[in-house]
Amino acid sequence: MVENMPEKQNIEYKSSWHEEYLKWIGGFANAQGGRIYIGRDDAATVVGVEDYKKLMEELPNKIKNNMGITAEVNLLQESGKHYIEEVPDGRKPFEQIMFFFTSEQIGRIIAELSINYNIDTCVHHTCEECMLREYVVSPGWDTLRTFFAAIGKHLRDGFYVHNPAAESLALTSLVYQIISRPEGCLRTRVLGSTDPEKEFMERQMHDYIFSDMTLEELAQKANRSLSSFKKKFKEFYNEPPHRWVVRQRLMHARLQVISTDRDITIISLECKFPNPSYFIRLFRKEFGLTPVQYRVKYSHNTSKHRKEDV
Numbered sequence: 001m002v003e004n005m006p007e008k009q010n011i012e013y014k015s016s017w018h019e020e021y022l023k024w025i026g027g028f029a030n031a032q033g034g035r036i037y038i039g040r041d042d043a044a045t046v047v048g049v050e051d052y053k054k055l056m057e058e059l060p061n062k063i064k065n066n067m068g069i070t071a072e073v074n075l076l077q078e079s080g081k082h083y084i085e086e087v088p089d090g091r092k093p094f095e096q097i098m099f100f101f102t103s104e105q106i107g108r109i110i111a112e113l114s115i116n117y118n119i120d121t122c123v124h125h126t127c128e129e130c131m132l133r134e135y136v137v138s139p140g141w142d143t144l145r146t147f148f149a150a151i152g153k154h155l156r157d158g159f160y161v162h163n164p165a166a167e168s169l170a171l172t173s174l175v176y177q178i179i180s181r182p183e184g185c186l187r188t189r190v191l192g193s194t195d196p197e198k199e200f201m202e203r204q205m206h207d208y209i210f211s212d213m214t215l216e217e218l219a220q221k222a223n224r225s226l227s228s229f230k231k232k233f234k235e236f237y238n239e240p241p242h243r244w245v246v247r248q249r250l251m252h253a254r255l256q257v258i259s260t261d262r263d264i265t266i267i268s269l270e271c272k273f274p275n276p277s278y279f280i281r282l283f284r285k286e287f288g289l290t291p292v293q294y295r296v297k298y299s300h301n302t303s304k305h306r307k308e309d310v
Contacts, residue, residue, distance in 0.1 A: 013036075013040040013044055014038045015047050039081070052075060053256075054206070054252070097151055099170075105171070106193045113179070119179060123191050126188065136185040138184060144177055147174065200222070202236075206248075208245065215229070218241075229241075249271045249272055250283060250287075253267050253279070254283075256270075258294065258295055264279075268280075
């Protein structure tokens with residue numbers, strides 16, 4: 001699905017963020033900037049965002065790395081429900097164009113390009129960025145910029161409304177441009193998007209981070225033995241499941257440390273660390289500072305923070 005996010009009086013409302021089932025590639029063109037609210041419906045009613053912790057952690061870097069702009073991302077609350085406000089840098093207004101696709105869609109397109117046009121779909125490139133990062137960054141090229149400029153015009157003209165054939169052709173054109181380029185992380189990531197087993201494992205692991213499910217139960221859900229599950233996970237992510245989970249929990253904890261004045265003990269327990277001392281030790285090892293030191297250094301509201309023992 002191709003979706004435009006036009007500015008209406010500089011404000012756009014989105015009831016949810018679509019990452020739970022899709023991968024995306026974004027391009028941008030100059031337009032009037034504004035604010036985007038995630039967790040408000042079209043009537044601006046707060047409906048809440050269930051995965052707000054994850055989004056707060058990931059959105060700033062994704063906006064910066066994929067669109068080349070900085071944005072203030074704020075976690076807000078109303079009637080007990082959380083929602084997110086994105087305020088792009090006013091000096092760099094933008095229009096955001098997003099392509100949403102499933103692994104089945106991308107697999108069909110790649111197969112058609114390979115069979116009908118003899119396009120090479122083999123992956124010969126690999127690097128640390130491909131293996132470890134959840135997203136890749138690639139500089140644009142002239143034909144890609146021209147492509148997104150045309151897409152933007154068609155979106156403003158309403159060309160894609162109720163036009164699935166046009167959407168499919170646009171996505172096919174984008175995939176062709178990427179996989180026909182020389183080897184690189186973006187090409188590798190798109191060609192690797194057709195692995196349903198990796199996609200399933202990724203969804204399961206994200207659900208597992210803060211659950212009480214054991215790794216044995218997770219392996220059983222994937223129809224694998226524990227040893228086979230660990231081996232396959234390391235093949236996908238280049239690190240053991242336990243280390244990956246701990247790192248994800250630390251990233252969520254870091255967000256809580258710098259965006260709230262909550263007690264460090266509560267944060268450590270909610271992020272599933274067995275005790276505060278162990279959490280502080282891991283936090284210092286990962287980020288170079290204790291949680292309190294990190295809060296003082298990076299928080300925008302240090303004057304509101306309580307004094308806590310390190």
